[in-house]
Amino acid sequence: MTDIKIRNVSKIFGGNWKAALAMTQQGADKGEILAKTGCSVGLDNVSLDIPGGRVFVIMGLSGSGKSTLVRHINRLIEPTSGEILVDGSNVLDLKPKELRDFRNRRVSMVFQNFGLMPHRTVLQNVVYGQRVRGLAKDDAKPIGMKWIETVGLAGYENKFPHQLSGGMKQRVGLARALAADTDVILMDEAFSALDPLIRADMQDQLLQLEKNLHKTIVFITHDLDEALRIGAQIAILKDGKLVQVGTPSEILNSPANDYVARFVQRRAGAGEPHHA
Amino acid sequence: MFPEAFHISIRGPINDFVQSLVVNYGFVFKAISQTLLQAILFVEWILRGLPWWAVFLVFLALAWAASKKISLVVTVAVMLFAVGALGLWDLTMQTLALMLIASLISVAIGVPMGIWLAKSELMRRITLPVLDVMQTMPSFVYLIPAIMLFGLGKVPAVLATIIYAVPPLIRLTDLGIRQVDGEVVEAATAFGGSPSQILFGVELPLATPTIMAGLNQTIMMALSMVVVASMIGARGLGEQVLNGIQTLDVGKGLEAGVGIVILAIVLDRITQGFGQMSRKERGND
Numbered sequence: 001m002t003d004i005k006i007r008n009v010s011k012i013f014g015g016n017w018k019a020a021l022a023m024t025q026q027g028a029d030k031g032e033i034l035a036k037t038g039c040s041v042g043l044d045n046v047s048l049d050i051p052g053g054r055v056f057v058i059m060g061l062s063g064s065g066k067s068t069l070v071r072h073i074n075r076l077i078e079p080t081s082g083e084i085l086v087d088g089s090n091v092l093d094l095k096p097k098e099l100r101d102f103r104n105r106r107v108s109m110v111f112q113n114f115g116l117m118p119h120r121t122v123l124q125n126v127v128y129g130q131r132v133r134g135l136a137k138d139d140a141k142p143i144g145m146k147w148i149e150t151v152g153l154a155g156y157e158n159k160f161p162h163q164l165s166g167g168m169k170q171r172v173g174l175a176r177a178l179a180a181d182t183d184v185i186l187m188d189e190a191f192s193a194l195d196p197l198i199r200a201d202m203q204d205q206l207l208q209l210e211k212n213l214h215k216t217i218v219f220i221t222h223d224l225d226e227a228l229r230i231g232a233q234i235a236i237l238k239d240g241k242l243v244q245v246g247t248p249s250e251i252l253n254s255p256a257n258d259y260v261a262r263f264v265q266r267r268a269g270a271g272e273p274h275h276a
Numbered sequence: 277m278f279p280e281a282f283h284i285s286i287r288g289p290i291n292d293f294v295q296s297l298v299v300n301y302g303f304v305f306k307a308i309s310q311t312l313l314q315a316i317l318f319v320e321w322i323l324r325g326l327p328w329w330a331v332f333l334v335f336l337a338l339a340w341a342a343s344k345k346i347s348l349v350v351t352v353a354v355m356l357f358a359v360g361a362l363g364l365w366d367l368t369m370q371t372l373a374l375m376l377i378a379s380l381i382s383v384a385i386g387v388p389m390g391i392w393l394a395k396s397e398l399m400r401r402i403t404l405p406v407l408d409v410m411q412t413m414p415s416f417v418y419l420i421p422a423i424m425l426f427g428l429g430k431v432p433a434v435l436a437t438i439i440y441a442v443p444p445l446i447r448l449t450d451l452g453i454r455q456v457d458g459e460v461v462e463a464a465t466a467f468g469g470s471p472s473q474i475l476f477g478v479e480l481p482l483a484t485p486t487i488m489a490g491l492n493q494t495i496m497m498a499l500s501m502v503v504v505a506s507m508i509g510a511r512g513l514g515e516q517v518l519n520g521i522q523t524l525d526v527g528k529g530l531e532a533g534v535g536i537v538i539l540a541i542v543l544d545r546i547t548q549g550f551g552q553m554s555r556k557e558r559g560n561d
Contacts, residue, residue: 074466104468115463119481129467180467 001052002087002106002183002216004073009046009082011068011240014039017080030239042068043079044240050233052183053214055206057231059221065240066220070186073218074107075099086184104133108177112189114169116161122148122172123157129180147175151205167198174202178209187219191226203230224263228252236260294421305425312377312431320373328365332356335542342549352545355538364513364535371502371512371539374430378437378498383491386442390449390487391475400450407443415440415504423508433505441498448490452483488551495547499540513539 012020020039023032030041043065050056060066071077072084075091084091086106094102108129116125124131126148127140135143148157151171161169170190177185187206191199207230210217221227227234228248236243236251236259244256255261298305323331332353339352359368393400418439422432456479464474480487506514513532520529 076462076466100468100470102468103466107466109463109466111459111463113459115457115459115466117460117464117478117482118457128464128469132468132470132473176467186466 001214003052004048004050004184004216004218005085006046006048006050006069006072007083007085009043009069009072009079009084011042011065011072011077012039012080013042021080041240042077043072045082046237046240046242047082048235048242048245050216050218052216053210054232055210055217055219055230057219057221057227057234058237059224059227059234060237061222063239064237066222066237067188068240069237070188070218070220073184073186074103074109104129104180106182107184107186108180108182109186109188110170110173110177110190112192114161114166114173114193116169116172116176118161121158121160122153122164125161125172126157126175126179128176129182143179143181144175147179148172150178151175167194167202170194170202174205178213182215184216184218187217189220189222192221192223199226206230224267228267236263294424298424309426309431312434313429316373316377316430316434319376320370323369323373323376324366328360331369335546338546339542339549342546342553344553345549348545348549352542355542359535359538362531362535364516364531367511367513367516367532368535368539371514371536374434374437374502374505374510374512375495375498375539375543378434378441379491379495381434382438382442382445382494382498385438386445386490386494387449387487389442389446390490391453391480393446393450394453394479403446407446410439411443415501419504419508428509430510432508433501433510436508437498437501437505440501441494444493444497445487445490448493449483449487452486452490453479455486456482485551485555488547488554492544492547492551495543496540499536499543502536 010021010024012024014020014037016037016039020033020037020041023037024041024044028036030044034040046065046069048058058066058069068077072079073086073091075084075094079092086102091099091102117128120128123141123144127135127144130140130143131137145154145157148154151174153168153171153175156164156168161172164172170193173190177187191202194202203226206217206219209215219227219230228251231248233245233247234251235245236256238259244251244260246254251260252264255264335352335356336349339349342348359365389403393403415436419432419436422436426432426435460482461474461478464478469477502510502512502514503517504514506512506518513535516532517529517536520526520532
C-alpha cells in the first residue's frame with residue numbers, strides 16, 4: 001500500500017509567478033493576485049496526507065484546483081513550490097526516464113473524457129501501460145482480457161472506442177488503469193460524464209475494487225453525494241486552498257466553515273455514506 | 277516620386293552572393309544535382325520501362341486500395357486509357373516521375389518540419405512567415421538561382437517544385453498534430469509513454485487524415501508547376517503545353533493540358549481515398 005504526502009504545494013500559472021507566490025504567502029486572494037500580477041493561482045499552499053489502500057476523495061467546484069492537484073501526483077503538472085512524497089520519496093527528484101517509469105509502474109490515471117486512443121481497439125487501449133513497459137503483445141493480451149472481463153466488457157475487446165457508449169468507454173479507461181497494475185490510481189472526474197444509473201454502477205464497482213485490491217485511489221469529483229458515497233476521507237478545495245479534510249461523517253456533522261456547510265445543506269435526501 | 281536618396285538596392289549584394297556560391301561551392305551543388313538526377317532518371321526508367329499495362333494495373337490497384345470502390349477503379353481506368361489514346365502516355369510518365377520525386381522529397385522534408393513546428397512555438401513563429409513567402413513569391417524568381425546553382429533540366433525543376441509544393445504539407449502536418457485531442461496525449465503521458473512512443477503511437481496516427489490532406493495539396497501544387505518547370509528544361513506534359521504556346525498550336529496545348537488534368541484527378545482521388553480511409557478507421561471522434 002502506497003501513501004501519498006503532499007507538502008505545501010503551490011501552483012501559479014503565468015510568467016510573473018515569483019511576485020504572485022509572494023503575495024499568496026502574505027494571504028492575498030486569487031482575484032487580487034490576478035489583477036496585480038496577471039497570474040492565476042491554481043493551488044495555494046496545499047498539504048494533504050493520503051493514506052494507502054483507501055479511496056480518498058478531493059472535492060471542489062470547477063476552478064477550485066482539484067484537477068490541478070491530482071496532476072501533481074504524477075507530475076503532469078510541475079508545482080511552483082512544495083513537494084510530493086509517494087512512499088516517502090519525492091516525485092520532483094525523478095529524472096525524465098525515472099519519471100516515465102514511475103508513471104508506468106506506480107501511478108495510473110482515469111480521465112473525465114476517457115482519454116482513449118481512438119485508433120486502437122479496446123484491448124489495445126487496455127494494455128497500453130503494459131505495452132509501453134515493453135511487454136510483448138501476446139504476453140499483454142491475457143492481462144488485458146482479465147481486466148476487460150472484470151469491468152464487464154468481455155466480447156468488446158476488438159471494438160474501437162467510437163463504437164462504445166460513454167459508460168463502456170469509461171470502463172475501458174478503468175480497465176486500462178487497472179491493467180497497468182499500479183498501487184495508485186488517480187481518477188479525475190472519472191464518472192462525471194456518465195448518466196446517474198451507470199454512475200452508481202461504476203461507483204459500486206470502484207468500491208468492490210477498493211475492497212479486493214487495496215489500491216490507493218485518489219478520486220476527484222465536484223459532487224458531494226459521490227464524495228460521501230465512495231470516500232474513506234474527503235478533502236474539500238476552494239479557490240486553490242484546502243478548506244477541510246475529514247471522514248464523510250466529519251464533513252456532514254462538523255463542516256469547517258460556511259462554504260462546506262452550504263454544500264452539506266443542499267444535499268437533501270441523499271443516501272447514507274458508505275464509510276460511516 | 278519616392279526620393280532617390282532613400283533608394284536601397286539589394287540586387288548587387290544578392291547577385292554577388294549567388295555568384296560566390298557558384299564559384300566557391302559549385303562542387304557541392306553539382307554533387308547534389310548529380311544525386312538527384314540519378315534518382316529522377318531511375319524513377320523515369322522504371323515508369324517508362326514498364327509496359328503500359330503494368331503501370332495501368334498499379335494505378336488500378338492503388339485506386340482499389342484507397343477507396344474499395346469499383347466506381348473509382350473504373351474512372352481511373354477510363355481516364356488513364358484516355359491519356360494513352362491521346363498519345364500522351366510517355367510524356368505523362370515523364371511528368372509522373374518528376375512528380376513522384378518531388379512529392380517524396382516534399383514528404384521527407386515536410387512531415388519532420390511539420391512535427392518540429394507542432395512541438396516548438398519558436399520554430400513555428402520563425403517558419404510560418406517563411407512558408408508564406410515561399411508560397412507567394414512568383415515561382416520564376418527562384419527558378420533563376422536554381423538554374424545558376426543546378427543548371428538547366430530536371431533537377432532545378434524538381435527543386436523549384438518542392439519549394440512551391442512543400443508548404444501545405446508542413447502546415448497541415450503541424451495542424452494535424454496540434455489537433456490531436458489533448459486528453460489522449462495526456463493519457464499516453466500519464467501511462468509513461470516516452471516522447472517517441474507518443475509521437476509514433478498516438479500523434480502521427482491520429483494526425484494521418486490531416487497529413488494526407490496536406491500530401492494531396494502538395495501533389496496538386498506540384499502538378500501546377502509542371503508547365504513552369506518545363507521552361508527550364510523539364511520534359512513531359514508541361515513541355516508539350518509550352519510547345520503549343522510557342523507554335524500557336526491550340527490543339528497540341530489542349531491535349532497536353534487535358535493530360536495534366538487527368539493526372540491531377542487520378543492522383544487527387546487516390547490520395548483523398550487514402551485520407552478518408554484513415555479517417556474512417558478511427559471513427560468519427
